[in-house]
Amino acid sequence: MAEPVPAVGADGDPTPLLRDSALERIELELLLEGIYRQYGFYFRSYAYASIRRRLWKRIEEEGLSTVTDLQNRVLHEPEMMEKLLLDLSINVTAMFRDPQFYRVFREQVVPTLRTYPFIRIWHAGCATGEEVYSMAILLQEEGLYDRSRIYATDINEVVLQKAKSGIFPIERMQEYTENYIGAGGKQSFSDYYTAKYDGALFSPALTKNVVFSQHNLVTDRSFSEFNVILCRNVLIYFDRSLQAKVHRLFYDSLVNFGILGLGGKESLKFSQYEDCYEQISSEKIYRKVR
Numbered sequence: 033m034a035e036p037v038p039a040v041g042a043d044g045d046p047t048p049l050l051r052d053s054a055l056e057r058i059e060l061e062l063l064l065e066g067i068y069r070q071y072g073f074y075f076r077s078y079a080y081a082s083i084r085r086r087l088w089k090r091i092e093e094e095g096l097s098t099v100t101d102l103q104n105r106v107l108h109e110p111e112m113m114e115k116l117l118l119d120l121s122i123n124v125t126a127m128f129r130d131p132q133f134y135r136v137f138r139e140q141v142v143p144t145l146r147t148y149p150f151i152r153i154w155h156a157g158c159a160t161g162e163e164v165y166s167m168a169i170l171l172q173e174e175g176l177y178d179r180s181r182i183y184a185t186d187i188n189e190v191v192l193q194k195a196k197s198g199i200f201p202i203e204r205m206q207e208y209t210e211n212y213i214g215a216g217g218k219q220s221f222s223d224y225y226t227a228k229y230d231g232a233l234f235s236p237a238l239t240k241n242v243v244f245s246q247h248n249l250v251t252d253r254s255f256s257e258f259n260v261i262l263c264r265n266v267l268i269y270f271d272r273s274l275q276a277k278v279h280r281l282f283y284d285s286l287v288n289f290g291i292l293g294l295g296g297k298e299s300l301k302f303s304q305y306e307d308c309y310e311q312i313s314s315e316k317i318y319r320k321v322r
């Protein structure tokens with residue numbers, strides 16, 4: 033039987049070095065298969081090293097010793113699945129993250145959006161919603177918010193609840209103010225929030241046209257046609273086959289000449305849809321052209 037060697041990785045990584053990593057891989061694949069069949073969350077094609085590290089973090093915290101121990105708990109206790117879902121999803125985000133992205137969006141995409149009577153935007157993998165509020169602010173400043181509908185989805189219900197609350201850490205407002213200015217913001221950023229409940233409470237007007245909803249990019253289908261899909265810093269955690277699946281979903285969900293926005297480290301290169309889009313800026317903003 034494979035036993036974890038107590039030593040941890042040199043960089044402080046809690047993942048034990050295993051005597052039988054082939055067996056651990058079997059256990060890990062069985063766990064991910066079980067999660068998919070029991071709960072419908074598909075993590076089988078996520079980057080292996082990253083999944084392994086996260087699973088071991090949970091194993092350690094629960095005082096367990098093998099992946100199979102964790103499987104037993106996860107399959108029988110939905111609460112353990114909830115904890116694991118939080119471990120497995122990386123929810124790091126920020127308002128006006130990569131300000132240049134929003135600046136280019138404002139300068140090069142907004143003029144096209146102005147020509148539409150109604151604008152449908154999908155933020156896929158929105159985490160705690162900071163990018164959704166950023167987009168709402170941008171659209172409001174451009175006079176487009178009232179004819180926009182924003183669908184904000186994530187696999188993780190816990191982060192969506194935070195997104196809905198509109199309360200964000202007050203200590204990040206300085207950083208967000210700088211991002212907002214870099215993104216071409218037209219007002220004073222502090223006009224959009226009030227200090228409350230030890231946090232910054234954003235104006236409810238920003239979410240009046242936003243629908244927050246749980247959606248799994250891997251297992252759920254498209255639910256509408258969109259003029260803009262933003263899916264930033266999500267695909268980076270998927271392997272090639274899963275990325276291909278999600279790109280198909282996006283292609284099918286975008287109107288002709290619709291816009292796809294990806295994260296700084298993501299691209300359409302090597303995807304089967306590479307030729308169907310033109311890149312309109314180095315900020316990973318693409319237009320569907322065929």
Ligand SMILES: C[S@@+](CC[C@H](N)C(=O)[O-])C[C@H]1O[C@@H](n2cnc3c(N)ncnc32)[C@H](O)[C@@H]1O
Nearest residue numbers: 121122125157159186187188248249250264265
């Ligand atoms: C790093 S955050 C990115 C947040 C935001 N888009 C940004 O760029 O700041 C990645 C988000 O993707 C979500 N995610 C991971 N797998 C997903 C899936 N299969 N379907 C939907 N969302 C997923 C995670 O829950 C997490 O909130």
